[in-house]
Amino acid sequence: VRVRVLLAGVCSTDLEIVKGYMGFTGVLGHEFVGVALEGRHAGRRVVGEINCVCGGCDLCRAGLPTHCRRRTVLGILGRDGAMAERLVLPEANLHPIPDAVTDRQAVFAEPLAAAIQIGRQVHLAPGQKVIVLGDGRLGQLVAQVLAAWKLAPLVVGKSEAKLALLASLGIATARAADARAAKDADVVVECTGTAAGLGAALEFVRPRGTVVLKSTVADTAGLNLAPIVIDEITVVGSRCGPMAEAVAMLARAEVRTEPLITAEYPLQRAPEAIKAAALPDSIKVLIRP
Amino acid sequence: VRVRVLLAGVCSTDLEIVKGYMGFTGVLGHEFVGVALEGRHAGRRVVGEINCVCGGCDLCRAGLPTHCRRRTVLGILGRDGAMAERLVLPEANLHPIPDAVTDRQAVFAEPLAAAIQIGRQVHLAPGQKVIVLGDGRLGQLVAQVLAAWKLAPLVVGKSEAKLALLASLGIATARAADARAAKDADVVVECTGTAAGLGAALEFVRPRGTVVLKSTVADTAGLNLAPIVIDEITVVGSRCGPMAEAVAMLARAEVRTEPLITAEYPLQRAPEAIKAAALPDSIKVLIRP
Numbered sequence: 071v072r073v074r075v076l077l078a079g080v081c082s083t084d085l086e087i088v089k090g091y092m093g094f095t096g097v098l099g100h101e102f103v104g105v106a107l108e109g110r111h112a113g114r115r116v117v118g119e120i121n122c123v124c125g126g127c128d129l130c131r132a133g134l135p136t137h138c139r140r141r142t143v144l145g146i147l148g149r150d151g152a153m154a155e156r157l158v159l160p161e162a163n164l165h166p167i168p169d170a171v172t173d174r175q176a177v178f179a180e181p182l183a184a185a186i187q188i189g190r191q192v193h194l195a196p197g198q199k200v201i202v203l204g205d206g207r208l209g210q211l212v213a214q215v216l217a218a219w220k221l222a223p224l225v226v227g228k229s230e231a232k233l234a235l236l237a238s239l240g241i242a243t244a245r246a247a248d249a250r251a252a253k254d255a256d257v258v259v260e261c262t263g264t265a266a267g268l269g270a271a272l273e274f275v276r277p278r279g280t281v282v283l284k285s286t287v288a289d290t291a292g293l294n295l296a297p298i299v300i301d302e303i304t305v306v307g308s309r310c311g312p313m314a315e316a317v318a319m320l321a322r323a324e325v326r327t328e329p330l331i332t333a334e335y336p337l338q339r340a341p342e343a344i345k346a347a348a349l350p351d352s353i354k355v356l357i358r359p
Numbered sequence: 360v361r362v363r364v365l366l367a368g369v370c371s372t373d374l375e376i377v378k379g380y381m382g383f384t385g386v387l388g389h390e391f392v393g394v395a396l397e398g399r400h401a402g403r404r405v406v407g408e409i410n411c412v413c414g415g416c417d418l419c420r421a422g423l424p425t426h427c428r429r430r431t432v433l434g435i436l437g438r439d440g441a442m443a444e445r446l447v448l449p450e451a452n453l454h455p456i457p458d459a460v461t462d463r464q465a466v467f468a469e470p471l472a473a474a475i476q477i478g479r480q481v482h483l484a485p486g487q488k489v490i491v492l493g494d495g496r497l498g499q500l501v502a503q504v505l506a507a508w509k510l511a512p513l514v515v516g517k518s519e520a521k522l523a524l525l526a527s528l529g530i531a532t533a534r535a536a537d538a539r540a541a542k543d544a545d546v547v548v549e550c551t552g553t554a555a556g557l558g559a560a561l562e563f564v565r566p567r568g569t570v571v572l573k574s575t576v577a578d579t580a581g582l583n584l585a586p587i588v589i590d591e592i593t594v595v596g597s598r599c600g601p602m603a604e605a606v607a608m609l610a611r612a613e614v615r616t617e618p619l620i621t622a623e624y625p626l627q628r629a630p631e632a633i634k635a636a637a638l639p640d641s642i643k644v645l646i647r648p
Binding site for chain 2: 091128129134137191254268276277278283284285286293295296297298299300301302303304305306307308309
């Protein structure tokens, strides 16, 4: 199904791809809201699952379609992405957007789903000590989702402005320079986007605790993984999540997205938008075709 | 309680400590069988839990005594070890050995417990595809434990002699050079003792599968951890295990230890024994005071 893109978002993965990650060539972008131009959702606003799957491989048949062995991934693997006027996705990948959800909210559905995925993979319960490492694009959404789930997360970050934004939403924060790593967190969600993030997470998590790893970084030079064994840590890698639940959270206004938008660029200035997204004070940069 | 050491075993951790791991100085050795010289078990043969704990910290009170924040660890952390005529452990750490279990069996209780620990941390069920990476000291025991649990493991290793030994016990084996990593194992137990082990495990494990990490190695240069996130892998660090269950498995003769013993050295030749344990064809080297 062809989709006319209304808005696309710039993600840290895009910045990694620009540096060579995944060896992808083609149109970037996997966060979008658009209008379906044909099929069942024709004329309606939609967001889309980014994994395009075969339905027939062992993993699809095992109920793990996001891990399809023959998948293409929008703007990441073998399929042109959303930083364009049009994109193409299978009809089954599209989720319609309720009228009450604006375009600038809906464009967050994909990263919000990735935040929600944490709760699908790790047992979380109120009363646990949960730390989010990283106050950036994903850390902001993860913290809001955890707060919506009444988990009272503590966000450890480096940007005063980004931590202040979280504090304004009633979320506890600490500057990385001040946070005392005491190996006492039940769950640490690593959203730093850096290779050092896992190492830091292992300093915050308690023995037999869980680290949720969200950053896809290839370089691990200098990382000491011995604490995983010594402290018997469980490290859970976490990627894409349930889009329908993300749309529902947006519709219930459980997540505040507007304060996360740093800037909006027209498509012609997309390279500039990507540069802007890489700046330290930037959170979410949008591109409008 | 003072214990007269009858036999001590050389473990890969000892070899790492000799290289500087843990910054330990003192008497090496945490695998032993001995005779308690006093207390409740006086005159009886015993093996011992290596973690000496405070009983009062948050982790002891949370039921995680092996992670005690104030622990000493026999021959590893703040406490002289078993490569000596005598060692000292709290009475509560000692487990008596049934008469039917020989000294040369009992000395395997500690590493065998570490193998059993896998089943305490990860859900294992017959029918799963389970791969053990590494045919060394720990890999041999892990494979035998998994086989005793009817899990039909495949051991991937580098030593023809060690793989042949496993094959003689009815365990499936493959040479690392021949094993096709197809990302299709439900569980991979990493017992290579090398920094590269985790990277290899990530090539064998299926998406959403589990890697049990047993090797405590500090150097991770060149390791690509992105597959943990992309394939949403769970990595579980695993260390010490239940000694009583290990003694019970030895008493039931569910594990063959005799073929694993490469050599026995007198205590005076302990440095030689440690060198011998580091040789490629060596499995378990014992030291007799």
